[in-house]
Amino acid sequence: MAAPAKRARTCSISGLLERERDALQSLSGWVPLLLALLHELQAPASPWSPYFALWPELGRLEHPMFWPEEERLRLLKGTGVPEAVEKDLVNIRSEYYSIVLPFMEAHSDLFSPTVRSLELYHQLVALVMAYSFQEPLEEDEEEEPNSPLMVPAADILNHTASHNANLEYSADSLRMVATQPIREGHEIFNTYGQMANWQLIHMYGFAEPYPNNTNDTADIQMVTVRDAALQGASAHSSLCTSDSSHPAGVDVSSLHHFIGTKDQTEKLLLHERWDFLCEREMVGEEGAFVIGCEEVLTEEELATTLKVLCMPAEEFRDYKERAGWGEEETEDESLAITNIPKLRESWKQLLRDSVLLTLQTYATDLKTEQDLLSNKEDYAKLSWREQQALQVRYGQKMILHRLLELTS
Ligand SMILES: *[C@@H]1O[C@H](CO)[C@@H](O)[C@H](O)[C@H]1NC(C)=O
Ligand SMILES: *[C@@H]1O[C@H](CO)[C@@H](O)[C@H](O)[C@H]1NC(C)=O
Ligand SMILES: *[C@@H]1O[C@H](CO)[C@@H](O)[C@H](O)[C@H]1NC(C)=O
Numbered sequence: 001m002a003a004p005a006k007r008a009r010t011c012s013i014s015g016l017l018e019r020e021r022d023a024l025q026s027l028s029g030w031v032p033l034l035l036a037l038l039h040e041l042q043a044p045a046s047p048w049s050p051y052f053a054l055w056p057e058l059g060r061l062e063h064p065m066f067w068p069e070e071e072r073l074r075l076l077k078g079t080g081v082p083e084a085v086e087k088d089l090v091n092i093r094s095e096y097y098s099i100v101l102p103f104m105e106a107h108s109d110l111f112s113p114t115v116r117s118l119e120l121y122h123q124l125v126a127l128v129m130a131y132s133f134q135e136p137l138e139e140d141e142e143e144e145p146n147s148p149l150m151v152p153a154a155d156i157l158n159h160t161a162s163h164n165a166n167l168e169y170s171a172d173s174l175r176m177v178a179t180q181p182i183r184e185g186h187e188i189f190n191t192y193g194q195m196a197n198w199q200l201i202h203m204y205g206f207a208e209p210y211p212n213n214t215n216d217t218a219d220i221q222m223v224t225v226r227d228a229a230l231q232g233a234s235a236h237s238s239l240c241t242s243d244s245s246h247p248a249g250v251d252v253s254s255l256h257h258f259i260g261t262k263d264q265t266e267k268l269l270l271h272e273r274w275d276f277l278c279e280r281e282m283v284g285e286e287g288a289f290v291i292g293c294e295e296v297l298t299e300e301e302l303a304t305t306l307k308v309l310c311m312p313a314e315e316f317r318d319y320k321e322r323a324g325w326g327e328e329e330t331e332d333e334s335l336a337i338t339n340i341p342k343l344r345e346s347w348k349q350l351l352r353d354s355v356l357l358t359l360q361t362y363a364t365d366l367k368t369e370q371d372l373l374s375n376k377e378d379y380a381k382l383s384w385r386e387q388q389a390l391q392v393r394y395g396q397k398m399i400l401h402r403l404l405e406l407t408s
């Protein structure tokens with residue numbers, strides 16, 4: 001375990017933080033670094049003050065976390081950002097009051113009252129989100145992610161999906177290296193990772209304008225696919241009830257009764273399949289299928305879900321039994337975006353219904369966004385936040401609409 005030793009090692013309270021390691025454990029794993037920053041910020045002769053002078057002004061960070069809730073919901077509804085921010089706010093608050101503040105009060109000689117503030121803690125969390133680096137885990141390492149590090153100077157560089165430099169980690173140094181020739185006068189771009197626009201705005205407060213973010217993604221909540229399948233089940237039965245060609249002599253009320261039961265049965269069967277997928281850890285109530293520009297990033301999960309929810313009842317019984325015996329599927333379901341038209345009709349229908357439900361979660365439609373984007377004057381009049389949010393929504397909707405085209 002190399003990570004804990006490295007954590008906040010170069011600050012003046014590293015010994016204390018190391019001794020108190022167990023008490024400072026938290027969900028995020030960021031508390032020791034944040035405490036180190038809080039201490040150094042108030043220490044009169046901190047060797048880190050020239051570094052802090054390079055930071056952006058803490059009160060002017062653009063993360064949606066600092067937007068008024070009303071604005072966040074209005075601009076980012078459907079993108080997944082409001083939910084992510086709500087979670088952050090709850091975690092930050094609870095970490096602050098349960099761990100950070102008690103620790104600062106217990107060591108009041110190291111933390112002056114000026115840094116004992118939830119507001120400052122919020123800002124530092126956002127700064128660490130945007131400016132820290134995290135050493136990647138070794139392949140197959142099933143450990144906790146490494147703690148974040150502040151890397152002065154390396155964190156000056158901006159990000160783009162088509163970057164020309166990146167940070168290399170080795171045992172004794174970190175090196176920012178060019179990954180392609182960079183002409184004189186051209187900006188050096190790092191990569192903060194393969195980030196979708198919603199992640200960029202959430203963690204850094206900006207988005208890449210369409211179509212530059214080749215790593216953009218759109219999420220389809222897993223429960224949305226279940227709900228689309230359930231809707232399909234009721235749509236199917238309501239189709240039957242509206243069918244007026246009853247065979248002569250059939251009592252319509254009993255037919256309704258029969259169909260109602262069939263609808264219920266079908267729904268129960270779907271729930272059974274959903275539970276099965278949950279048990280197999282293919283899906284979860286909180287999870288999402290992630291659709292990239294060229295491929296489905298969660299292809300095994302999505303392909304298995306479509307297959308299991310669409311297969312005939314007989315086949316499902318068989319499938320479940322074989323899974324019970326631990327017989328793994330070996331079928332290779334490739335879900336490159338361009339292969340989607342080749343999927344079975346029933347899968348495409350379910351995917352399409354799920355996309356349609358997902359599109360309903362946004363406050364505006366694609367056309368509205370397109371009109372704003374194509375009118376340079378109107379676009380220029382938008383605030384920075386409105387522009388960034390528009391790029392996030394537009395990128396996601398373009399991916400979802402492409403799926404609609406490919407499944408029709
Ligand atoms: C990063 O982008 C901002 C805004 O475009 C720009 O002002 C700044 O100079 C860029 N930073 C570097 C290191 O190029
Ligand atoms: C988008 O990418 C193109 C091609 O790399 C580049 O010329 C353009 O400046 C980028 N746009 C923005 C706003 O970053
Ligand atoms: C992310 O973008 C880079 C640069 O365009 C590309 O090489 C890479 O394949 C993309 N990855 C994903 C998962 O889209």
